[in-house]
Amino acid sequence: MPPEPGFDLSAYFPIFLYLAIILGFAGTTLILAHVVGPRRDTSVKLMPYESGMDPVGDARQRFDVKFYLLAIMFLVFDVELLFLYPWAVVAYREGGLPAFLSGPVFWGVLVFIALLLVAYVYDWRKGVFRWR
Amino acid sequence: MGTESLSRALVEFFPHLLPEGILVAIACVVFLGATTRAGRNLWYLLSLGALATGVLLIIAQGPPLSGSNSNRPETFASPVLFDNLTWFIRLLAFGGGLVFVLFSWSEVPEKQAADFLGCMLVTIAGLSMCGSANDLIGLFLSLEMISIPTYVLLYLPRYDEASQEASMKYFLLSIFSSAFLLFGFSYLYGLAGTTNLSGILHALDTTDVRDRPALASVVLIMVVAGLGFKITAAPFHFYAPDVYQGAPTVGAALLAFIPKAAGFVALLRVLGFVFPAAVSARAGIGMAFGDQTPILLCFLAAVTMFVGNLLALWQDNLKRLFAYSSIAHAGYMLIALAAAPLLRQAGRNEGADGIEALLYYLVAYGAMTVGAFAVISYLSTPERPIETVDDLAGLSRSHPGVALLMVLFLFSLIGIPLTAGFTGKFLIFFGALAVPGGERATLFPILAVLGMINAAIGAWYYLRLVAVMYLRTSVRPVEGKWCPAGLAAVGICALLTLGLSLPPGADWLVQAARKASGATTAAAPK
Numbered sequence: 144m145p146p147e148p149g150f151d152l153s154a155y156f157p158i159f160l161y162l163a164i165i166l167g168f169a170g171t172t173l174i175l176a177h178v179v180g181p182r183r184d185t186s187v188k189l190m191p192y193e194s195g196m197d198p199v200g201d202a203r204q205r206f207d208v209k210f211y212l213l214a215i216m217f218l219v220f221d222v223e224l225l226f227l228y229p230w231a232v233v234a235y236r237e238g239g240l241p242a243f244l245s246g247p248v249f250w251g252v253l254v255f256i257a258l259l260l261v262a263y264v265y266d267w268r269k270g271v272f273r274w275r
Numbered sequence: 276m277g278t279e280s281l282s283r284a285l286v287e288f289f290p291h292l293l294p295e296g297i298l299v300a301i302a303c304v305v306f307l308g309a310t311t312r313a314g315r316n317l318w319y320l321l322s323l324g325a326l327a328t329g330v331l332l333i334i335a336q337g338p339p340l341s342g343s344n345s346n347r348p349e350t351f352a353s354p355v356l357f358d359n360l361t362w363f364i365r366l367l368a369f370g371g372g373l374v375f376v377l378f379s380w381s382e383v384p385e386k387q388a389a390d391f392l393g394c395m396l397v398t399i400a401g402l403s404m405c406g407s408a409n410d411l412i413g414l415f416l417s418l419e420m421i422s423i424p425t426y427v428l429l430y431l432p433r434y435d436e437a438s439q440e441a442s443m444k445y446f447l448l449s450i451f452s453s454a455f456l457l458f459g460f461s462y463l464y465g466l467a468g469t470t471n472l473s474g475i476l477h478a479l480d481t482t483d484v485r486d487r488p489a490l491a492s493v494v495l496i497m498v499v500a501g502l503g504f505k506i507t508a509a510p511f512h513f514y515a516p517d518v519y520q521g522a523p524t525v526g527a528a529l530l531a532f533i534p535k536a537a538g539f540v541a542l543l544r545v546l547g548f549v550f551p552a553a554v555s556a557r558a559g560i561g562m563a564f565g566d567q568t569p570i571l572l573c574f575l576a577a578v579t580m581f582v583g584n585l586l587a588l589w590q591d592n593l594k595r596l597f598a599y600s601s602i603a604h605a606g607y608m609l610i611a612l613a614a615a616p617l618l619r620q621a622g623r624n625e626g627a628d629g630i631e632a633l634l635y636y637l638v639a640y641g642a643m644t645v646g647a648f649a650v651i652s653y654l655s656t657p658e659r660p661i662e663t664v665d666d667l668a669g670l671s672r673s674h675p676g677v678a679l680l681m682v683l684f685l686f687s688l689i690g691i692p693l694t695a696g697f698t699g700k701f702l703i704f705f706g707a708l709a710v711p712g713g714e715r716a717t718l719f720p721i722l723a724v725l726g727m728i729n730a731a732i733g734a735w736y737y738l739r740l741v742a743v744m745y746l747r748t749s750v751r752p753v754e755g756k757w758c759p760a761g762l763a764a765v766g767i768c769a770l771l772t773l774g775l776s777l778p779p780g781a782d783w784l785v786q787a788a789r790k791a792s793g794a795t796t797a798a799a800p801k
Contacts, residue, residue, distance in 0.1 A: 247286045261303045268310030 284349035294329035309389035356409035363791035364406025372399035380760035394424035441521025456501025505538030509579035519598035528648035561616035572613035580606030630792035632702035639695035646768030669749035
């Protein structure tokens with residue numbers, strides 16, 4: 144296949160240069176730290192998280208499923224906002240949506256919210272928010 | 276044609292989706308109803324009403340006249356397409372949905388009945404949408420509409436370890452296969468520059484085969500792999516036995532039919548086996564990704580049949596046995612798909628076209644497999660579940676009528692004359708035998724003979740069930756329960772299995788399948 148018109152390899156030269164510098168820098172730092180750096184191991188230094196909390200007990204313990212349910216509920220509304228923002232910004236701007244589309248899109252958004260409402264009511268009635 | 280009228284096509288399809296809309300709305304009502312104390316009968320009647328309304332709407336709308344929407348530029352903008360295949364699949368989805376609702380009436384425990392029903396309605400709407408998808412994104416979403424509720428369906432009615440294993444296995448492997456499918460779709464978008472299926476097929480068809488990048492075969496392999504999971508084609512079938520075994524009976528029946536139908540429809544659409552009227556198939560159907568497609572499908576079909584039938588011989592668990600049987604039947608349907616391009620190229624007017632045979636077999640397979648599962652579900656009680664082959668012993672004494680119906684379904688699965696299974700196998704095998712000579716002259720007759728050998732192998736394990744039911748007696752006879760809805764589901768499946776095998780029913784179905792395959796609109800120009 145012939146190269147696309149206007150394709151010029153030399154235009155990408157800075158990127159290759161950049162790549163070479165990054166790789167060189169990363170490699171040099173690793174080697175230098177390995178060769179030059181002093182190494183004195185203390186018991187504190189050998190902990191998994193040197194400056195964090197002291198590890199207590201096993202990390203693999205069970206969490207109550209209610210945490211996950213709430214987290215999922217939160218995500219749903221988070222994503223809902225993500226969808227609503229572009230619509231709110233674009234729909235009523237000059238030169239945004241064509242006039243004949245604004246009606247259907249409005250109803251589409253309403254259906255979307257209604258579906259989420261159904262899910263919310265379902266969760267609520269099933270007792271997801273009841274923190275027994 | 277201005278851009279405005281093209282974008283209007285984005286909006287104008289909404290009224291056409293009324294049946295699916297009603298179904299999803301009723302599913303929402305049922306989900307909300309699941310939180311109240313109302314009994315299941317209300318929700319089941321409501322969903323039966325919605326499905327029946329859908330069937331009536333679809334029948335009233337009728338199949339679109341051929342050529343009525345040909346060459347409309349809107350086809351390249353609209354995310355949905357209403358052609359004869361759409362009509363066929365919608366009717367299949369809603370009709371099948373009616374049977375599944377009757378089937379599950381008394382299977383699911385009272386507490387989960389409404390949730391189960393809601394998930395099932397969404398699945399049925401997904402299959403129906405899959406038939407009308409004209410866009411990669413729409414197609415993927417409708418396939419997910421089938422998959423996601425299925426994860427819930429598999430886990431809802433039972434809380435034992437087998438059920439957990441089944442739903443987890445299906446969930447993980449299903450998202451894995453979706454990833455393959457999306458990978459293929461993204462390359463497809465890269466090839467054609469549009470997600471519109473008509474646009475993609477048009478772009479691929481107008482490019483000369485030699486200029487087509489090798490990427491097309493990557494797309495072909497990825498799409499066949501992703502959809503092969505849904506139709507349980509051979510290297511992607513591993514989940515089926517374990518999942519069917521752990522699933523509730525109605526869940527296993529649903530898995531055996533709905534994802535398989537959706538997978539085959541998606542294959543027909545994406546690989547260009549059924550062209551939209553606006554696109555002319557210059558290279559012939561099914562050749563959009565190069566003429567290697569039939570070869571790939573041939574090998575897939577042969578391996579799938581052998582794996583399904585040979586492994587089914589070793590099974591003692593009924594659901595595992597039917598899982599392998601459904602794998603084997605996917606293999607038979609793949610023969611029809613593989614033979615379709617060359618048959619259409621030959622342009623024969625008599626005999627069965629490949630796609631026609633595939634669609635016929637899909638309906639026949641649905642009737643007999645769902646029927647067999649419905650019998651198992653009808654006979655099972657919590658005190659005496661029907662799990663293994665031996666549990667069926669002495670059925671001819673305790674339930675002579677039901678045993679006779681089970682024999683009908685098993686004979687149909689074997690392919691004994693006067694059943695829909697026979698007519699379907701006849702159409703598929705003689706279609707493959709009739710593929711005209713050429714460079715691949717020997718491939719398809721060999722495939723047809725392999726298919727017949729497999730049908731003979733299959734007869735062994737189906738007849739084993741018949742023998743157990745009629746020749747052995749049980750220490751503890753099958754109890755069964757009186758459940759009119761479950762019996763109605765068995766009855767409908769039996770009627771279809773018998774009625775579709777003989778001329779009036781068979782002719783009607785073959786005609787509908789022929790229209791859906793688009794054989795009349797896209798006669799092969801050579």
